[in-house]
Amino acid sequence: MALTPWSFSLYHFSFLTEKSHKSIQSCPPSLLLQPPRLSAFARSILPSFCNARRLVALCVKEEQTQSPVLDSDASPPSSKTVLVVGGSGGVGQLVVAALLNRNIKSRLLLRDPTKAIQLFGVQDKSKLEVWKGDTRNPSDLDPAKFEGVTHVICCTGTTAFPSRRWDGDNTPERVDWDGVRNLVLALPSTLDRFVLVSSVGVTKFNELPWSIMNLFGVLKFKKMGEDFVHNSGLPFTIIRAGRLTDGPYTSYDLNTLLKATSGERRAVIIGQGDKLVGEVSRLVVAEACIQALDIDFAEGQIYEINSVEGEGPGSDPEKWKELFKAATVN
Numbered sequence: 001m002a003l004t005p006w007s008f009s010l011y012h013f014s015f016l017t018e019k020s021h022k023s024i025q026s027c028p029p030s031l032l033l034q035p036p037r038l039s040a041f042a043r044s045i046l047p048s049f050c051n052a053r054r055l056v057a058l059c060v061k062e063e064q065t066q067s068p069v070l071d072s073d074a075s076p077p078s079s080k081t082v083l084v085v086g087g088s089g090g091v092g093q094l095v096v097a098a099l100l101n102r103n104i105k106s107r108l109l110l111r112d113p114t115k116a117i118q119l120f121g122v123q124d125k126s127k128l129e130v131w132k133g134d135t136r137n138p139s140d141l142d143p144a145k146f147e148g149v150t151h152v153i154c155c156t157g158t159t160a161f162p163s164r165r166w167d168g169d170n171t172p173e174r175v176d177w178d179g180v181r182n183l184v185l186a187l188p189s190t191l192d193r194f195v196l197v198s199s200v201g202v203t204k205f206n207e208l209p210w211s212i213m214n215l216f217g218v219l220k221f222k223k224m225g226e227d228f229v230h231n232s233g234l235p236f237t238i239i240r241a242g243r244l245t246d247g248p249y250t251s252y253d254l255n256t257l258l259k260a261t262s263g264e265r266r267a268v269i270i271g272q273g274d275k276l277v278g279e280v281s282r283l284v285v286a287e288a289c290i291q292a293l294d295i296d297f298a299e300g301q302i303y304e305i306n307s308v309e310g311e312g313p314g315s316d317p318e319k320w321k322e323l324f325k326a327a328t329v330n
């Protein structure tokens with residue numbers, strides 16, 4: 001099978017950056033011998049990739065100069081309390097911004113709670129409460145803490161290849177498997193929905209090109225996390241994302257996050273199974289997670305998602321329902 005651009009996702013980007021150099025040096029040489037095929041191809045696509053990221057950064061900067069659109073005061077308060085895990089990440093921060101904007105009570109579990117202030121500003125505690133916690137540590141996940149949480153969106157992750165983000169053993173095995181399992185075990189059985197962001201390719205981690213991405217197990221461990229969620233008895237929806245585009249906007253603030261757009265790629269493709277090979281805007285994934293919370297027939301389902309050029313559903317619940325409905329096999 002030919003290598004697809006998806007094989008060189010942001011997972012791989014971090015593998016190619018200087019930051020990851022130190023961690024790569026500490027890898028067994030046998031593993032380091034395998035990626036050159038990846039690096040050669042990645043080098044050839046890197047200039048356009050970097051340009052794309054620069055463009056996104058420029059767009060965001062431009063948007064920063066405009067006044068923010070904050071709808072939360074106009075929205076009626078929601079009865080939901082949504083716990084976002086991974087809320088400082090690319091998808092997670094967009095989820096949190098959208099929840100705040102819709103007046104939906106949010107709880108964040110963050111390894112470093114100061115990131116919440118940086119990203120979302122000082123918020124009323126009733127709207128946004130931040131808890132310190134690392135999903136790898138069951139002791140950080142006291143079930144008593146989660147009483148009252150009605151919905152969970154989990155968008156934790158780490159790089160697929162060794163990087164600084166693995167420091168302290170924060171590897172795919174620990175985050176995508178141990179972390180997801182620990183979280184599920186700590187959640188109340190009364191939960192209305194658990195939405196897990198996963199990845200396309202998880203069922204094919206032994207096949208090319210996915211096996212390259214899975215060199216350090218990321219897809220295998222994501223699948224193990226998925227399976228645990230599936231068998232947990234919790235009402236779940238799993239969203240398998242294609243290669244993520246747009247963002248992460250990690251050095252920006254809430255107003256900028258609220259102004260982030262998917263550019264031209266607003267049209268959404270949702271399927272079931274593990275067939276899609278493409279890209280998806282982080283904004284689209286974030287919106288899909290939020291919409292899935294309220295779609296009854298999405299309970300117990302696994303979806304895959306891409307976004308392409310064209311008009312999309314935006315944040316219209318009816319349009320999202322139609323998209324999910326069309327994809328739902330049974």
Ligand SMILES: NC(=O)c1ccc[n+]([C@@H]2O[C@H](COP(=O)([O-])OP(=O)(O)OC[C@H]3O[C@@H](n4cnc5c(N)ncnc54)[C@H](OP(=O)(O)O)[C@@H]3O)[C@@H](O)[C@H]2O)c1
Binds near residue numbers: 170
């Ligand atoms: N990149 C792609 O192309 C791609 C494709 C398909 C699926 N995915 C998956 O999509 C999801 C969202 O991706 P993304 O790019 O938004 O992710 P991201 O920017 O890497 O964010 C990951 C989030 O997980 C948190 N986290 C990491 N380790 C943790 C731990 N031990 N305990 C608690 N939180 C932890 C991070 O918090 P800190 O701030 O503390 O680090 C961060 O908030 C991830 O599961 C990713 O693997 C990615």
